[in-house]
Amino acid sequence: MDVIHHAIWVSDLDRVVSFYVDELGLTQTKEFESGDGATNVFVAGESDVELQFKHEAGRTVDRTEDGVYDHVAIAVEDTDAEVERLCENGSATLTRGPLDSGGADARVAFIEDPEGNGIELVEEFE
Numbered sequence: 001m002d003v004i005h006h007a008i009w010v011s012d013l014d015r016v017v018s019f020y021v022d023e024l025g026l027t028q029t030k031e032f033e034s035g036d037g038a039t040n041v042f043v044a045g046e047s048d049v050e051l052q053f054k055h056e057a058g059r060t061v062d063r064t065e066d067g068v069y070d071h072v073a074i075a076v077e078d079t080d081a082e083v084e085r086l087c088e089n090g091s092a093t094l095t096r097g098p099l100d101s102g103g104a105d106a107r108v109a110f111i112e113d114p115e116g117n118g119i120e121l122v123e124e125f126e
Helices: 013-023 079-088
Strands: 005-009 027-033 039-044 050-055 072-075 093-101 106-112 118-124
Touching: 013 027, 013 039, 013 050, 079 093, 079 106, 079 118
Parallel strands: 005 050, 072 118
Antiparallel strands: 027 039, 039 050, 093 106, 106 118
16 A cells, blocks of 8 residues: 545645645646646656645635644755754744654754645655
């Protein structure tokens, strides 16, 4: 077994996809309308794991009721530089860090995307 994607409901699909593609540098891999009427956009980095963003016009996404989503971890070259870049231009909000995590053997920071979804930026120690 393997993880292939993580699906996240969003209110503003264009804004979220723009953040992940334009700001984080991921690539949009596909887009389609599913049988439930939702627009689905997938993005990915260098691995085979994708993020799936689901959007349905008129649907309100309430992070307190829509599940137990915590965060998506994204590998970066320089955690501090990415936090500075993303927070300085206003596309992300820093919630914790940057800090060295002995347990993760990495320098990490936690940010939120434009919809408040948690992202962990991970710079693995060499």
